[in-house]
Amino acid sequence: xxxxxxxxRALLEGRPDGAGRAAPGVSGALPAICDPGRxxxxxxxxxxMCFLGFGSYFCYDNPAALQTQxxxxxxxxxxxxxxxxxxxxxxxxxxxxxxxxxxxxVFGIRWGTIIFSCxxxxxxxxxxxxxIFNAFWLMEFGRFVFGIGGESLAVAQNTYAVSWFKGxxxxxxxxxxxxxxxxxxxxxxxxxGWLYSKVEASLGSAGHKTLGVTLMIGxxxxxxxxxxxxVLAYLDQRAEKILHKAQGKTGEVIKLxxxxxxxxxxxxxxxxxxxxxxxxxxxxxxxxxxxxxKFGFSSQAASAINSIVYVISAPMSPIFGLLVDKTGKNIxxxxxxxxxxxxxxxxxxxxxxNPWIAMVLLGLSYSLLACALWPMVAFVxxxxxxxxxxxxMQSIQNLGLAIISIIAGMILDTRGYLFLEVFFIACVxxxxxSVVLLYVVNxxxxxxxxxxxxxxxxxxxxxxE
Amino acid sequence: xxxxxxxxxxxxxxxxxxMLLLIQLLSAAPFGLLGEETRxxxxxxxxxxxxxxxxxxxxxxxxxxxTLHYVWSSMGPPAVLLVxxxxxxxxxxxxxxxxxxxxxxxxxxxxxxNSIQFSSALVFTRLFEFDSANTSEASAKPPGKPYPPYSLAxxxxxxxxxxxxxxxxxxxxxxxxxxxxxxxFANGSLAFRVQAFxxxxxxxxxxxxxxxxxxxxxxxxxxxxxxxxNRSLFGLEVATLGQAPDCPSVQEQRSIDDEYAxxxxxxxxxxxxxxxxxxxQWRPVAFAQRQRGRESSLPxxxxxLRPTLAYLLPQxxxxxxxxxxxxxxxxxNLTFGAPTGPxxxxxxxxxxxxxxxxxxPPVDALSPLILGIMAVALGAPGLMLLAGGIFxxxxxxxxxxxxxxx
Numbered sequence: 001x002x003x004x005x006x007x008x009r010a011l012l013e014g015r016p017d018g019a020g021r022a023a024p025g026v027s028g029a030l031p032a033i034c035d036p037g038r039x040x041x042x043x044x045x046x047x048x049m050c051f052l053g054f055g056s057y058f059c060y061d062n063p064a065a066l067q068t069q070x071x072x073x074x075x076x077x078x079x080x081x082x083x084x085x086x087x088x089x090x091x092x093x094x095x096x097x098x099x100x101x102x103x104x105x106v107f108g109i110r111w112g113t114i115i116f117s118c119x120x121x122x123x124x125x126x127x128x129x130x131x132i133f134n135a136f137w138l139m140e141f142g143r144f145v146f147g148i149g150g151e152s153l154a155v156a157q158n159t160y161a162v163s164w165f166k167g168x169x170x171x172x173x174x175x176x177x178x179x180x181x182x183x184x185x186x187x188x189x190x191x192x193g194w195l196y197s198k199v200e201a202s203l204g205s206a207g208h209k210t211l212g213v214t215l216m217i218g219x220x221x222x223x224x225x226x227x228x229x230x231v232l233a234y235l236d237q238r239a240e241k242i243l244h245k246a247q248g249k250t251g252e253v254i255k256l257x258x259x260x261x262x263x264x265x266x267x268x269x270x271x272x273x274x275x276x277x278x279x280x281x282x283x284x285x286x287x288x289x290x291x292x293x294k295f296g297f298s299s300q301a302a303s304a305i306n307s308i309v310y311v312i313s314a315p316m317s318p319i320f321g322l323l324v325d326k327t328g329k330n331i332x333x334x335x336x337x338x339x340x341x342x343x344x345x346x347x348x349x350x351x352x353x354n355p356w357i358a359m360v361l362l363g364l365s366y367s368l369l370a371c372a373l374w375p376m377v378a379f380v381x382x383x384x385x386x387x388x389x390x391x392x393m394q395s396i397q398n399l400g401l402a403i404i405s406i407i408a409g410m411i412l413d414t415r416g417y418l419f420l421e422v423f424f425i426a427c428v429x430x431x432x433x434s435v436v437l438l439y440v441v442n443x444x445x446x447x448x449x450x451x452x453x454x455x456x457x458x459x460x461x462x463x464x465e
Numbered sequence: 466x467x468x469x470x471x472x473x474x475x476x477x478x479x480x481x482x483x484m485l486l487l488i489q490l491l492s493a494a495p496f497g498l499l500g501e502e503t504r505x506x507x508x509x510x511x512x513x514x515x516x517x518x519x520x521x522x523x524x525x526x527x528x529x530x531x532t533l534h535y536v537w538s539s540m541g542p543p544a545v546l547l548v549x550x551x552x553x554x555x556x557x558x559x560x561x562x563x564x565x566x567x568x569x570x571x572x573x574x575x576x577x578x579n580s581i582q583f584s585s586a587l588v589f590t591r592l593f594e595f596d597s598a599n600t601s602e603a604s605a606k607p608p609g610k611p612y613p614p615y616s617l618a619x620x621x622x623x624x625x626x627x628x629x630x631x632x633x634x635x636x637x638x639x640x641x642x643x644x645x646x647x648x649x650f651a652n653g654s655l656a657f658r659v660q661a662f663x664x665x666x667x668x669x670x671x672x673x674x675x676x677x678x679x680x681x682x683x684x685x686x687x688x689x690x691x692x693x694x695n696r697s698l699f700g701l702e703v704a705t706l707g708q709a710p711d712c713p714s715v716q717e718q719r720s721i722d723d724e725y726a727x728x729x730x731x732x733x734x735x736x737x738x739x740x741x742x743x744x745x746q747w748r749p750v751a752f753a754q755r756q757r758g759r760e761s762s763l764p765x766x767x768x769x770l771r772p773t774l775a776y777l778l779p780q781x782x783x784x785x786x787x788x789x790x791x792x793x794x795x796x797x798n799l800t801f802g803a804p805t806g807p808x809x810x811x812x813x814x815x816x817x818x819x820x821x822x823x824x825x826p827p828v829d830a831l832s833p834l835i836l837g838i839m840a841v842a843l844g845a846p847g848l849m850l851l852a853g854g855i856f857x858x859x860x861x862x863x864x865x866x867x868x869x870x871x
Contacts, residue, residue: 072805
């Protein structure tokens with residue numbers, strides 16, 4: 001997921017190659033809110049940046065929020081339903097490598113953002129039209145277009161953040177953007193079902209038209225994001241003139257040939273990442289029906305519990321980030337996160353305990369993992385290969401999500417939720433196996449992955465001397 | 466796979482006084498005999514030499530020391546008698562002239578009478594139809610405006626001899642209303658497919674209820690009949706004998722295991738008295754397509770049993786013939802589908818299955834595949850942790866051995 005890279009970057013204290021050169025305040029005549037050199041103006045920009053990503057996060061999980069409705073109105077089974085997620089992931093298997101390149105070399109940050117926002121909007125409109133015309137292939141195509149814009153838009157959003165806030169409030173900004181992303185997902189989970197019932201009431205019956213109209217209304221958030229992209233482009237250009245600052249660049253250098261130089265621990269990190277995330281996102285995509293059928297939750301309550309992972313992640317990501325920063329010992333934190341996730345899935349699979357317990361655990365461990373895992377890449381990769389490593393990690397993560405989404409749908413249709421949960425447990429277990437192996441390899445090689453923060457400080461100092 | 470066995474009380478591990486042992490044996494007798502792993506099952510259509518039309522199907526399941534008799538008939542409304550005896554030699558006798566008379570008492574008997582351990586009956590009395598078009602609430606009661614119900618006593622049924630399949634131990638009663646002025650059943654019918662089993666197993670088709678040699682499966686399927694509304698829901702009224710003043714209760718069991726019926730975590734059971742006695746077991750799910758995939762699954766809601774008087778229900782001659790003039794009946798309704806979602810209207814097809822049996826109802830166990838995966842999934846990281854720990858310990862030791870040299 002794109003947000004994980006944000007998390008990684010936030011924790012890496014920004015990348016050294018951003019291009020925000022803040023000129024001294026030029027025009028004292030401007031009111032604070034219009035002066036690009038002043039905090040008030042930056043806050044306005046921050047607000048726009050947050051809403052820039054809101055639309056894509058809101059619409060990404062539209063299928064999960066309307067799982068029963070989509071399957072019923074479009075008369076598709078779960079396997080086909082999960083294709084909606086797979087089609088989102090497919091373009092990003094490739095685009096993760098090129099998003100940064102497109103922004104830097106081809107479009108520039110401003111046009112890049114606008115173009116990706118347009119893709120998101122158009123994708124969502126096609127998705128909704130697929131509902132209105134009762135054409136599931138059109139919905140799939142819409143998700144594909146949406147996917148082209150979605151992940152790259154997140155890269156653009158980060159680039160804007162670096163460009164405007166580097167050396168100022170950058171970590172906070174990353175944190176806030178991440179929280180906004182989570183809020184987008186949460187609002188979606190809890191709002192779309194209600195919206196559907198309202199549309200149903202006004203149209204008089206449920207059906208593919210109701211679904212399409214609901215999704216079209218959901219698409220308004222994408223229009224909002226597009227407007228933000230346009231205003232941001234204007235403000236950025238204006239700031240460039242006033243402050244003589246350069247256009248933001250991702251600074252990503254992707255060299256696919258670097259892949260052959262990746263070390264064994266890095267591959268282990270990739271395995272941990274893929275095996276972990278495929279047990280979280282596809283589960284959330286299929287979770288709503290699980291909570292209504294197994295635990296007897298109402299549709300509203302099921303939406304709420306299905307979004308709890310995102311709700312927890314919004315405030316906990318910065319806190320865990322700080323915790324991992326202060327203590328180091330990344331592998332131990334990853335181990336804790338993976339074991340907790342394993343326990344949460346086992347609870348969901350084999351007990352009838354209140355699922356809030358398991359889902360809260362899942363939310364906590366998911367936040368912790370993101371904070372501890374993504375920064376580890378920076379410890380095992382030389383800096384010039386960092387872009388390639390992160391691009392590769394996201395790419396195989398998207399590949400994993402696309403494939404596992406389809407497999408998860410098939411398992412659910414033929415073998416049910418218990419088997420699906422067991423499958424997820426096996427995935428997390430593979431992830432756990434990799435963590436343990438990583439720990440052993442790291443210890444045996446005397447790697448720095450599991451150093452405490454103090455050890456890292458000492459090493460830094462000794463290098464400085 | 467879980468094979469269920471009847472309780473085995475009184476297997477004398479210690480030797481209590483002979484009196485106590487006798488009491489134990491007596492108390493164990495009724496159902497210690499049931500719950501056999503395999504049975505010899507025979508299906509027999511009992512003919513009436515004068516009039517071949519009444520359908521009377523006798524399923525006789527003989528175990529090593531017990532016999533189960535299931536008697537299915539479409540005389541009157543479709544009905545089944547369930548009689549469990551503690552001898553492998555019990556027999557069913559039919560007195561046709563009495564059975565076909567207006568007062569059929571004594572027309573059916575299972576001999577020897579004192580071998581009967583349990584008996585009960587189910588009668589499928591009416592097929593309901595509701596118009597759910599204007600009800601948005603899925604759990605609304607009733608689920609919509611009711612149309613006049615079809616009384617199953619006023620159906621004409623095919624001759625089951627034609628559908629008798631001794632290979633699969635099954636037979637199908639297929640019926641349509643005798644009077645059908647609107648032609649609703651012109652191209653359709655209501656079918657009751659009955660199947661018996663010689664051993665414990667699980668069918669390949671959903672809802673894949675685990676059955677044993679002590680059970681008998683019924684599949685009710687409605688197909689091709691024209692519904693009277695655009696979004697018609699159907700329901701079935703089921704009556705059983707009550708033990709005044711109470712009715713047996715429907716229990717809903719929650720389970721963690723939905724491997725055999727994806728996304729169905731419940732199992733409904735009707736028990737005629739304290740375990741083990743007779744039971745009726747079904748998953749609260751019906752299907753709107755022949756493939757019975759998850760996308761065509763419908764919820765199935767059961768109302769609580771309510772006491773009702775015999776004269777309010779269509780009379781079943783076989784129930785009267787075996788039990789005599791009973792007045793206490795209990796009835797409940799099963800409703801298939803919800804106003805939204807898939808429904809009968811998709812393909813004019815609806816099917817629902819249940820098990821009828823004696824003893825302890827079959828219980829699903831986790832499949833070996835799941836247990837295997839779990840063992841590997843949890844065992845592998847555990848072993849890895851252990852191996853890694855040992856490796857690090859040895860490696861550390863080796864390092865520390867060289868340290869003094871420095």
